[in-house]
Structure formats: structure tokens, C-alpha cells
Amino acid sequence: MATKTVRTRAKPMLATDVVVVGAGYAGxxxxxxLRRxxxxxxxxxxxxxxxxLPRLAAVAGHADxxxxAAIELTKLFPHLKIVRGKMKRFRKGVVTTEAGHRVRGRVTIITAGAQPTEPTIAGLANAFQLRTAADALRLRAAVGEAEDVVIVGGGxxxxxxxxxxxxxxxxxxILVDSASRLLPEFHESLGSHAKDLLSARGVRIxxxxxxxxxxxxxxxxxxxxELIGLPVWAGGFRATMDAFKVGPTTEGRLNIGDDLRVEGTKDVLAAxxxxxxxxxxxNLRPMAAQTAVQAGSGAAKNAVRMLRGQPTASVAMRDLGWVVDLTGGRGVAQVGPFRFATSGxxxxxxxxxxxxxxxxxxxxxxxxxxxRYSPGRQTTPPEGLDLEFLQHYLG
Structure with missing residues (x-):
């Protein structure tokens, strides 16, 4: 018996000046x-x-x-056109989502693409993550029913x-790390004082x-x-751009020029x-909000230049410092040469x-x-994160 091939009709193509993939800080x-x-x-x-992102730990830990945890894009950017979905592939200027939606831009800015690192630790999938607002809300719900929480990662x-x-x-x-001190990526004084503050509050380190x-x-x-408690992975994240074959990568991150243009492309920027x-x-800069905001702004400016047929410009990155808020009116920080890591x-x-x-x-x-959206101002969860099983815990 002959079989009949049924072809599904491709979804209509949406055309625009610039496609921004990912709506984190860089996006x-x-x-x-671009809107300005x-x-x-x-x-x-x-x-x-x-x-x-800087609020997620406080949300997950019931301090905020x-x-x-998040703000709806349409509230920040009224009338913004949004295609909800993850990028599945990128070919010849067209972004295709996992659901088959297609968007073609004259210029594309790619900002999304990170997931937890995958060390040789058995059972990593058993741990909760803390990278997105959805992660924070899931963890918040689970923490509400836990007596102890084991956090892997002292960054x-x-x-x-x-x-x-x-x-x-x-x-x-319970905070666990293979390093000899907390916050090993920062000056030793920050990790030492953070340890003192947490220990004084009863955190087992x-x-x-x-x-x-x-x-x-x-x-x-x-x-x-054996450390018994709800396991949480806070041991870092890795980029995942290799699978999309947009351009050459280093440690999963797209190689870019000084103007953020992806190597080997004419109209693709990454941030x-x-x-x-x-x-x-x-050396590779760490994945951090301060890098994302500078790169996102620079990518927008160069995208506009590309649309207007103007030469792109180099995007300079500055080290703005680090702030680690422990909530409860305490924290540690370094801004330029100044460190805030002592009592007072x-x-x-x-x-x-x-x-x-x-x-x-x-x-x-x-x-x-x-x-409208400073901490404590929103009274309802963003629509994109309105998960039924979390409603009992919201507020």
C-alpha cells in the first residue's frame, strides 16, 4: 500500500531591522x-x-x-514585538525557534546561550539550578519545604x-566548595569577610x-x-553556542571582533x-551582568551603524567592580581600588x-x-513565569 507524504506548511516569516536573541541583561x-x-x-x-539576575538568590532564599524575579518585556518596552521560544538554528540571517517560528533581520544580535557547567560529578541533574527567574521560583518553592539546603559552589x-x-x-x-576560600575569583579579603558573616549567622561552610x-x-x-539537604548547583555556567554553528567559538562562546561582530559574518553581532x-x-571575561550591559549597549549602537551603512566602532569594556549582597544589611564589594570587606x-x-x-x-x-519595578513594587508574577504549581508560594 502506497504511503502519502504529508507536508506541514512553514510558519510565516517575520521580517524586521534587528533580531535580538535573548532578553537577559545584554539583550x-x-x-x-535600538528603540531609542x-x-x-x-x-x-x-x-x-x-x-x-542580581535579585535571584534573594528571591530563591525567601529574602525578597x-x-x-523578573519583569515582563512588554511592560519595559511597550509594543515590543516578541517571539517566544528558544533559537533552534540560525541560517542566512533567519532565526528559527524550536516551535518553527522564523524571524529574518537585516542585523542579528545574539545574546543568549548558557547552561550549568558539566563537571565529572555523578547526579548533577539531581541538583536545583539558579540561573534564571524560573530557576529561582522553583528553588524558592522547594526551599519552603526543606529543613536544610546544600549549596555546591562558593562563588x-x-x-x-x-x-x-x-x-x-x-x-x-550548608555551603560547599572545593576551593580553599569563598569567592575565589575576588580579592581574598572579600571571601574571608563573607565567610565570617555567614558563619556568624549559622551557615555551615x-x-x-x-x-x-x-x-x-x-x-x-x-x-x-554525606551532607543531607536540598541540593543546589551554584558551581558556574558554560556557553552553548557551538551547536548553532553561527561562527567560530572559544569555550562555547562566539569569537567576536572589537566591534562585537561575529568572526566570519557581516551582519551578526554577539554580546x-x-x-x-x-x-x-x-583572557575571557567572566559571564557577568557588568559585561552584558556594556556589550548590549555597544551592540545596539553598532547595529544602528550597520543599518545606516556606517563603519562600526570598537566597544570598550571596563571593569566596574563586584558587589555581593548577603541581605540583612550586609555584604562585600570591590569598586576600583576600594574594598568594602570589614565590619562597618x-x-x-x-x-x-x-x-x-x-x-x-x-x-x-x-x-x-x-x-514600578524596583524590589517590592510588583504585586503579581510576570506572565511568562506564571507557573501553576508555584502559585501557592508567590507573594
Missing amino acids: CYAIAG ARVDVVAVDPTGTMDM AATD ATGVQLAGALSNSGVANA ELDAAVESIQPNGVVLEDGT GDAAAHLDSKG LDRIPPYLHDFIDAKTLYEVGGVKAVK
């Missing part, structure tokens, strides 16, 4: 810059929200409201989560402690020690986690954290955004 700064230049832009993003995310949990008191925190496996109910160290941003010594000075970082949050809102959405 939203790019969108804001009155350029037609379409955003491709799975949730249609801007995840407020669940509604602080900024892990330290902030431990601080939030110890401040809210919703669960006991295990350093020089390599993890052998992660179980559904805890973590097993290489020396056989944020998707891009291999280099420092003055030629540790009261300053939370104010710096709030200032950076307000600055981000202002630069993306103006004064209205600051008034």
Missing part, C-alpha cells in the same frame, strides 16, 4: 538602545521576561518577594544564596571539599562525608554570555546593590521602570 540593553534609535526590533526569548551565587537563607531563616544553609556525587536528598563528598569577550590581557564597611554593599538595580531599570526603561 534588554540592546533592545533599549527608532529601529524596528523583534526579540526572541523563551519567557518574554527580563530576569533580574517572588515577584521581584558569588552560592554565597548570596547562603546569605539570603541565613537572613530569612526559612532553611539552614565546607571548604577544600570536593563533591563526588549529588543525590536527590543531599551531597556526598569525596572523603565519604553577553554568548560572546567571547576578552580583557586587556586577552560591610553595610555599604547592600546600598551599592540597590543603586545598581535602580541604574539598570533606569537605563532600560527610564524613571517609570524604577518606580
